[in-house]
Amino acid sequence: MIQSRPRTPLGYLPILLPAFALIAFYIVPFGSMVGMSFFHNLGGGAYEQVFTLENYARLVSPFFLSVLGTSFEVAFLVALFAIVIGFPFTYLLVNARRGTQVFWLIVMLSVLSLSEAIIGFAWSTLLSRTAGIGVLFEALGLTEKAQSYAPSLGAVLAGVTYIAMPYAVLLLYPILSRIEPDIEQASRTLGASPLRAFFNVIVPMHRTPIVVSFVMIFVFTLGSYLLPQILGRPTNWTLSVVISDQALLQSNMPFAAALSIFLMTVTILLVLLVTLINRKGAKA
Amino acid sequence: MSGLIVENVDKFYGNVQALSDISLTVDNGQFVCLLGPSGCGKTSLLRIVAGLEDPSAGRIVLDGSDITTTPAHKRDFGMVFQSLALFPHLTVGDNIAYPLAIRGVPKDKRRAEVERLLELVHLPGKADRAITQLSGGQRQRVAIARALIMQPKLFLLDEPMSALDAKLRETMQVEVKRLQRSLGVTSLLVTHDQREAMTTADLVVVMSEGKIQQVAPPIEIYRNPANAFVADFIGITNLIAGRIEGGRFEGPGGALALPGAKSGIATLSIRPEDIALAPQAGPDTLTGTVTFVRHLGATTEISVDTGNADEKDLTVSLPGRTHCPFEVGDTAHLSVDPASVVVLG
Amino acid sequence: MSGLIVENVDKFYGNVQALSDISLTVDNGQFVCLLGPSGCGKTSLLRIVAGLEDPSAGRIVLDGSDITTTPAHKRDFGMVFQSLALFPHLTVGDNIAYPLAIRGVPKDKRRAEVERLLELVHLPGKADRAITQLSGGQRQRVAIARALIMQPKLFLLDEPMSALDAKLRETMQVEVKRLQRSLGVTSLLVTHDQREAMTTADLVVVMSEGKIQQVAPPIEIYRNPANAFVADFIGITNLIAGRIEGGRFEGPGGALALPGAKSGIATLSIRPEDIALAPQAGPDTLTGTVTFVRHLGATTEISVDTGNADEKDLTVSLPGRTHCPFEVGDTAHLSVDPASVVVLG
Amino acid sequence: MKLGKILSTLFFWIVGIVTIAPFVVIAGVSVNERKSLTFPPEGFNLGWYGDLFLDPEWREPLLTSLTIAICASLLAVLIAFPVAWFNWRYRTGFGKLVAGLGAMPFLLPPVITAMGFLTFFIILGYYGEFWTVVVAHAIFLVTLPLVSLSLGFEDIDTSLVEASRSMGASEATVLRTVVMPMIRPYVISGFCFVFVISLNEYIIAVMTVGAVFETLPMKIFNALRYGYTPVMAAASVVFVASTVLIFSLVAAFSDLPKLLGARSK
Amino acid sequence: AGEPLKVGVYGGYFQDSFDSFVYPEFTKATGIEIESIAVPTGEAWLIQLQQAARAKRAPADVSMMATVSIMRGMRTGLWATLDEAAMPNVSNILPTLINRYDDGGLAAVGAVSWYITVATNTDSFPEPIGSWAELWEPKYADSLGLLALVSNSYLLEITAKTFFGGTDYLSSDETIREVLGKVAELKPNTRLWYRDEAQFEQALKSGEIPIGQYYHDVTGLAAADGFPVRSNFPKEGGLRESGNWAVAGVSEKIEEAQVFIDYMSQPSVQAMLARNLGTAPNVARESMDLTDEEFAAVSSEIAPVIPRYDLHFERTDWLNQIWAEMLQA
Ligand SMILES: Nc1ncnc2c1ncn2[C@@H]1O[C@H](COP(=O)(O)OP(=O)(O)OP(=O)(O)O)[C@@H](O)[C@H]1O
Ligand SMILES: Nc1ncnc2c1ncn2[C@@H]1O[C@H](COP(=O)(O)OP(=O)(O)OP(=O)(O)O)[C@@H](O)[C@H]1O
Ligand SMILES: [Mg+2]
Ligand SMILES: [Mg+2]
Numbered sequence A: 001m002i003q004s005r006p007r008t009p010l011g012y013l014p015i016l017l018p019a020f021a022l023i024a025f026y027i028v029p030f031g032s033m034v035g036m037s038f039f040h041n042l043g044g045g046a047y048e049q050v051f052t053l054e055n056y057a058r059l060v061s062p063f064f065l066s067v068l069g070t071s072f073e074v075a076f077l078v079a080l081f082a083i084v085i086g087f088p089f090t091y092l093l094v095n096a097r098r099g100t101q102v103f104w105l106i107v108m109l110s111v112l113s114l115s116e117a118i119i120g121f122a123w124s125t126l127l128s129r130t131a132g133i134g135v136l137f138e139a140l141g142l143t144e145k146a147q148s149y150a151p152s153l154g155a156v157l158a159g160v161t162y163i164a165m166p167y168a169v170l171l172l173y174p175i176l177s178r179i180e181p182d183i184e185q186a187s188r189t190l191g192a193s194p195l196r197a198f199f200n201v202i203v204p205m206h207r208t209p210i211v212v213s214f215v216m217i218f219v220f221t222l223g224s225y226l227l228p229q230i231l232g233r234p235t236n237w238t239l240s241v242v243i244s245d246q247a248l249l250q251s252n253m254p255f256a257a258a259l260s261i262f263l264m265t266v267t268i269l270l271v272l273l274v275t276l277i278n279r280k281g282a283k284a
Numbered sequence B, C: 001m002s003g004l005i006v007e008n009v010d011k012f013y014g015n016v017q018a019l020s021d022i023s024l025t026v027d028n029g030q031f032v033c034l035l036g037p038s039g040c041g042k043t044s045l046l047r048i049v050a051g052l053e054d055p056s057a058g059r060i061v062l063d064g065s066d067i068t069t070t071p072a073h074k075r076d077f078g079m080v081f082q083s084l085a086l087f088p089h090l091t092v093g094d095n096i097a098y099p100l101a102i103r104g105v106p107k108d109k110r111r112a113e114v115e116r117l118l119e120l121v122h123l124p125g126k127a128d129r130a131i132t133q134l135s136g137g138q139r140q141r142v143a144i145a146r147a148l149i150m151q152p153k154l155f156l157l158d159e160p161m162s163a164l165d166a167k168l169r170e171t172m173q174v175e176v177k178r179l180q181r182s183l184g185v186t187s188l189l190v191t192h193d194q195r196e197a198m199t200t201a202d203l204v205v206v207m208s209e210g211k212i213q214q215v216a217p218p219i220e221i222y223r224n225p226a227n228a229f230v231a232d233f234i235g236i237t238n239l240i241a242g243r244i245e246g247g248r249f250e251g252p253g254g255a256l257a258l259p260g261a262k263s264g265i266a267t268l269s270i271r272p273e274d275i276a277l278a279p280q281a282g283p284d285t286l287t288g289t290v291t292f293v294r295h296l297g298a299t300t301e302i303s304v305d306t307g308n309a310d311e312k313d314l315t316v317s318l319p320g321r322t323h324c325p326f327e328v329g330d331t332a333h334l335s336v337d338p339a340s341v342v343v344l345g
Numbered sequence D: 001m002k003l004g005k006i007l008s009t010l011f012f013w014i015v016g017i018v019t020i021a022p023f024v025v026i027a028g029v030s031v032n033e034r035k036s037l038t039f040p041p042e043g044f045n046l047g048w049y050g051d052l053f054l055d056p057e058w059r060e061p062l063l064t065s066l067t068i069a070i071c072a073s074l075l076a077v078l079i080a081f082p083v084a085w086f087n088w089r090y091r092t093g094f095g096k097l098v099a100g101l102g103a104m105p106f107l108l109p110p111v112i113t114a115m116g117f118l119t120f121f122i123i124l125g126y127y128g129e130f131w132t133v134v135v136a137h138a139i140f141l142v143t144l145p146l147v148s149l150s151l152g153f154e155d156i157d158t159s160l161v162e163a164s165r166s167m168g169a170s171e172a173t174v175l176r177t178v179v180m181p182m183i184r185p186y187v188i189s190g191f192c193f194v195f196v197i198s199l200n201e202y203i204i205a206v207m208t209v210g211a212v213f214e215t216l217p218m219k220i221f222n223a224l225r226y227g228y229t230p231v232m233a234a235a236s237v238v239f240v241a242s243t244v245l246i247f248s249l250v251a252a253f254s255d256l257p258k259l260l261g262a263r264s265k
Numbered sequence E: 001a002g003e004p005l006k007v008g009v010y011g012g013y014f015q016d017s018f019d020s021f022v023y024p025e026f027t028k029a030t031g032i033e034i035e036s037i038a039v040p041t042g043e044a045w046l047i048q049l050q051q052a053a054r055a056k057r058a059p060a061d062v063s064m065m066a067t068v069s070i071m072r073g074m075r076t077g078l079w080a081t082l083d084e085a086a087m088p089n090v091s092n093i094l095p096t097l098i099n100r101y102d103d104g105g106l107a108a109v110g111a112v113s114w115y116i117t118v119a120t121n122t123d124s125f126p127e128p129i130g131s132w133a134e135l136w137e138p139k140y141a142d143s144l145g146l147l148a149l150v151s152n153s154y155l156l157e158i159t160a161k162t163f164f165g166g167t168d169y170l171s172s173d174e175t176i177r178e179v180l181g182k183v184a185e186l187k188p189n190t191r192l193w194y195r196d197e198a199q200f201e202q203a204l205k206s207g208e209i210p211i212g213q214y215y216h217d218v219t220g221l222a223a224a225d226g227f228p229v230r231s232n233f234p235k236e237g238g239l240r241e242s243g244n245w246a247v248a249g250v251s252e253k254i255e256e257a258q259v260f261i262d263y264m265s266q267p268s269v270q271a272m273l274a275r276n277l278g279t280a281p282n283v284a285r286e287s288m289d290l291t292d293e294e295f296a297a298v299s300s301e302i303a304p305v306i307p308r309y310d311l312h313f314e315r316t317d318w319l320n321q322i323w324a325e326m327l328q329a
Helices: A009-036 A054-059 A062-094 A098-112 A116-126 A133-140 A153-176 A181-189 A194-205 A207-222 A226-231 A239-249 A253-283 B042-050 B092-101 B107-120 B136-148 B166-183 B194-200 B218-223 B228-233 C042-050 C092-101 C107-120 C136-148 C166-183 C194-200 C218-223 C228-233 D002-029 D047-054 D056-089 D093-107 D110-124 D130-141 D143-155 D158-166 D171-200 D203-209 D216-226 D230-253 E013-030 E044-054 E067-075 E088-092 E132-136 E155-163 E173-184 E197-206 E216-224 E254-264 E267-277 E292-298 E309-314 E316-328
Strands: A040-043 A046-048 B004-013 B016-026 B031-035 B057-062 B078-080 B154-158 B186-191 B203-208 B211-216 B238-245 B248-251 B254-257 B264-270 B275-277 B285-295 B299-305 B314-319 B331-336 B342-344 C004-013 C016-026 C031-035 C057-062 C078-080 C155-158 C187-191 C203-208 C211-216 C238-245 C248-251 C254-257 C264-270 C275-278 C285-295 C299-305 C314-319 C331-336 C342-344 E005-010 E034-039 E062-066 E098-100 E106-121 E144-147 E190-194 E211-215 E229-232 E239-247
Touching: A009 A253, A009 D056, A009 D093, A009 D110, A009 D130, A040 A253, A040 E067, A040 E316, A054 A253, A062 A098, A062 A153, A062 A194, A062 A207, A062 A239, A062 A253, A062 D002, A062 E316, A098 A153, A098 D002, A098 D171, A098 D230, A116 A153, A116 A226, A116 D002, A116 D216, A116 D230, A153 A207, A153 A226, A153 D002, A181 A194, A181 B078, A194 A207, A194 D002, A207 A253, A226 A239, A239 A253, A239 D110, A239 D203, A253 D110, B004 B042, B016 B042, B016 B057, B016 B211, B031 B042, B031 B166, B031 B194, B042 B154, B042 B186, B078 B136, B092 B107, B092 B136, B107 B136, B136 B154, B136 B166, B166 B194, B186 B194, B194 B218, B194 C285, B203 B218, B203 B228, B211 B218, B211 B228, B218 C285, B228 B238, B228 B264, B228 B342, B238 B314, B248 B264, B254 B285, B275 B314, B285 C166, B285 C194, B285 C218, B299 B331, B314 B331, C004 C042, C016 C042, C016 C057, C016 C211, C031 C042, C031 C166, C031 C194, C042 C155, C042 C187, C078 C136, C078 D158, C092 C107, C092 C136, C107 C136, C136 C155, C136 C166, C166 C194, C187 C194, C194 C218, C203 C218, C203 C228, C211 C218, C211 C228, C228 C238, C228 C264, C228 C342, C238 C314, C248 C264, C254 C285, C275 C314, C299 C331, C314 C331, D002 D230, D047 D056, D047 D230, D056 D093, D056 D130, D056 D143, D056 D171, D056 D216, D056 D230, D093 D130, D093 D143, D110 D130, D110 D203, D130 D143, D130 D171, D130 D203, D143 D171, D158 D171, D171 D216, D171 D230, D203 D216, D216 D230, D216 E197, E005 E013, E005 E254, E013 E034, E013 E254, E013 E267, E034 E062, E044 E062, E044 E067, E062 E067, E062 E106, E062 E254, E067 E098, E067 E106, E067 E239, E067 E309, E088 E254, E106 E132, E106 E197, E106 E216, E106 E267, E132 E155, E144 E197, E155 E173, E173 E316, E190 E197, E197 E211, E197 E216, E211 E216, E216 E229, E216 E292, E239 E254, E254 E267, E267 E292, E309 E316
Parallel strands: B031 B186, B031 B203, B078 B154, B154 B186, C031 C187, C031 C203, C078 C155, C155 C187, E005 E034, E005 E062, E144 E190, E144 E211
Antiparallel strands: A040 A046, B004 B016, B004 B057, B203 B211, B238 B248, B238 B264, B248 B254, B264 B342, B275 B331, B285 B299, B285 B331, B299 B314, C004 C016, C004 C057, C203 C211, C238 C248, C238 C264, C248 C254, C264 C342, C275 C331, C285 C299, C285 C331, C299 C314, E062 E239, E098 E106, E106 E211, E106 E229, E106 E239
């Protein structure tokens, strides 16, 4: 018995409480952050509640733009890898037996249950000269001498992609599991090899979910903060690192808030742009 | 050796045997319907022919060459799926041209072919539509056009009409049949709708539980069912178990003259329309109590309890305008033309 | 004033008008079928009667009292849903006892009632089964038992049989009808299957696009359709538009004698079984080209193109054993018994 | 066809192995004989697992994290349930708006959400109070039960509700006798998702109560900063093991792929 | 006496050691019970104390804090002014480790100190490194581990002392930038700019990164455990950093707190800390009974490099900004 709306205003009661909770503890905090970004920093966690644009003025520098660039570069590449690896992986997964699916889904959920710090550690071990793939490559004769692959941009990308993978898989899983097997089979009876059917039909068919997942992983990755520190060189540190440093180490709350809003605004603009382009592309 | 030959095909899914020892020969240009209840293995057989599934045993031979291990995309068959499986991200034209596109046929050539096919399925000028802009019947036609554009050696259809409503389904059946006849393409249609099979097929293959029960032209299947399953599955029939002795059948409710019938225990299959009302009990009538009367308009169906096995009342079908003289509870006497009776094992 | 009265009911969903000015009287103990094509508003009407939906205008009166604003759970009706809506987390017995349980009836009393109902629907001893352990037909019976346990004032069924296969559906129809008759409960059944309506109903309500087209007993609906819509929707019919002049109808393909018919422009409705083959053209025959022949077994259907409007070929139905003398492309002459012709507006 | 099959199987397994490799490192490290994170491990010693539960150094953060995770997931489910229910029951713009609001926290980079909470609680003067992190986690993760409950409600055949209404059940009776039994697996899975992620969440916890309470992820991170110890690996192994256990149970008692949105088969 | 005295020191190794070596002895000596509180590094604790102060609560009565944090707290008058007369032992503490309000009131007293020196993996570099300047040599390309923050690596001070005659050189924007330019020359040599001690420690022990700046005491402990590592004081001196005791102004246990600080300032206690925690004592060498060996393990006679706390305090944002620009360029 689905109705368009409750018969009496009292019927709205159940949703008012959650609505209140979300507004009080999400919208208002958000607003307070916006407010904070206009305050004057006194240092040491103290600030003065006077209106100033100095935090934003400080933002406008080649330095922060380049850090932003780094953040976007990392996020873009990670989202790209996560989709390029995650999409075919998920596609193979949904076509696997039920038991296999459950196994890998649990593995993906287990990755979520690893703290970022420990993932950073595990990857720095995996990429180290003394105990990681360096040793493996040397043993296989791929490299002459064991090398270390961390810290580096590559290491950051590997680590963050690793964290993003479960999200990619969990985002794409419901969508790909809804594909009629008929679609792929139809393209095969029409003369496409399985590989071709995948690239020719399955991928273009999911253009929108792919773009949406890409954007979501992109945004999620923008927030990564521990891994760039653990696996990267200073040039790979993202804006999130700078924000948390400002907040936690320098105790410059107003500036940290301004940086957050800067990051968020640019992110939202970018997401809008991508959505717009996708919509245009889908129409064409 | 031209045509399609299915030789001793078995199919197992894990422990489930979906097909057992299926053999079938389809001549070029024939329209064959696989008919059977749900789960009898029709789709499995069709998919094995299409190359989408490997048989567990047996061979598939086409025009003399063994294609059992040829992958689906190299068989050059056209297939229409129950879900239609149209590509939602492509236009009507691009859907139909897909087989050409992946074979690298140039664009203008594709365009021309698409136009030709759209004419054929009565959808001229719809090439640039999105799939979502079409009605169910129109999508159906697009799927058919796409399957036919490569002039396939074999045209396979897996319950393509089952999602359509009754009137549209009938129209499409007639169209598919006409199209097939005009193109002369060998076709294999899966259905569980006997009316569809009767309408379209040159040859009906009745299957049950992974085995072929009978292969014959439609009217033959109706008139001379090979066994009780076929008799009961195709149309409505009355199965009456009894005993034949010296050209007379004795069963629940009475007796019937069956001159020349082999003596012994037998089951008769009698179609409802082959039973008539007798004015009174006679030596060759069945007698029972009327349990239900359906005034269906075109016919009136009367259920008569003659004490038949499994509480299966006999069904008698009277032509529409015939006055039904009975109420529930009345006693009815029934007579049967011996020529219309089929004696089963 | 006993029975159910629906008075001038309108129903809008947003801007969509699902029902317009529906009025209907159902006597106590009657079995009424709402019949009509998909989307005509049958379910909406039933749900308004059940109290699951509010009418946009109009009243519902039961046994003289207005129940338009009584909420569903206070109407004490029994309803069977298309999806059956059995609770998957409860056993068969608990499903049937649900209406009692939520009214706090003690356990042993519930148990006894459940047993009684299970007897009634021929499922004795199945109370402890899980719903998933039942077949489709058995689930159907459970749903019916659940709807009947409170001895409802009104028994409402929304296409309860549509998920069953053809044979089972027929069995269930007969059983529902028998049950209703023996309990004498006023019933309202929604269906789009005319065969189902003909089988079960005392009174058929034909609806189309939110309006009632005709209310009459089944055979009356078939024989005397009120308009072209009803004629075409119930059974197969041939609608032929033409002109009546001095007791003769002139239309595509020829002319027919219709003694006593009113002059003017008219559409005839002629059932396929009321058309016979004529040996040659005569003053009262229609002539056309055979376009398709279906050997359906019980009947043979011939499509004849007489140049009728909308490319609607005439359908002629010959009894099963009749030899069909035609091939596609032959010319056929058809004769019609004037008594069977219905002249529509 | 064969080559494609081999390639795809190979790809699947390479991704699988790389996904599992870090677990191997962590498990290996957790059994080092000496207090060092050497890989491959030197010697074998399960004592670090004992430390996790016995050493107050580790037990405290573990308990803190568990408490936060349990409270936060309860709260998140409590917030999400009425929203999901309401949106299933009614079609109102307001309901959709609230649901959209509920989806937002998870869609922004967590640092930003964390900053929001930090400034908010500082301004309010509750910075560092235990409940702030519970609220922050619940709000941040409310999206998860919202999604799983919405999927669950979508899955309840509305005719079941109508059937129960037509048999005389009031709104509350319907909720108790029909909706609750059917939605329970989704409530549990929503709870589990928040629980697992909250248990491992770092940045928001640090920004809200980092100065006062130490959660296990902070402890692990601090261990990483101020002295590697295999206990941190042991903690991770225990977490992974519990996650595997939790979701295996979920998979055993309901349909995990379906909970994750797969079409039911 | 009702509630125990709440004392906060850095969580982890520090807190452990205080719990086992210091507090029991203190309680035995004075009868004052202690509740041990873990304090995070960085400034989070300061914010916490400030928040609490507004609500007139004290999460800890006495806290150990970095010097810059002490100075920040002083600015908002967070710390109680201590009574020197009640704490005779405080006079033992080196004067540079005493923080006073502008009016001369005592705000904080040095608690413990530690050194940042040059640490090496002896498998890779058997010879000790004699001077900070060696870190700039091209032969160490891509092999150094350095602390990543301007506020914890103190590389500005170290560089100023090594190449520009002393930390006083950091007197103007220009000279600071000049020194920073010199620090930037370390970038090609630096493999890891680490934020987390242990991250480097692990790499140092395994030889993955064979050389870098590191905490003298920690390296010593690792060497004692048998790892192939060594820490030595360069000729320019190690960098000396310290933690300080300060008492929250809203504390109701100022007297007990002063007893505690006085106790901690005794040379014997300082010596005990040096032996058990490996910290550098804050009192004159002569006043303690440490052997030469014990002393060398935690400190050095070479004059230390002292951080320019004033600079870090007054120019926080600017220093961090130019540092980050240098590092991340
Ligand atoms: N992929 C599969 N895995 C396991 N069993 C299967 C699979 N496909 C079909 N089956 C089983 O094989 C048998 C035959 O199935 P098939 O789909 O061929 O039947 P069908 O005649 O097409 O039925 P329907 O009319 O319902 O489509 C059934 O018992 C079915 O359950
Ligand atoms: N909840 C609703 N919101 C909007 N429109 C609706 C709703 N329910 C029904 N309609 C519309 O009202 C009209 C009548 O619908 P109804 O369900 O009563 O038809 P029906 O005769 O039962 O059809 P069917 O045989 O397909 O069940 C249809 O046009 C339908 O689209
Ligand atoms: Mg099938
Ligand atoms: Mg309906």
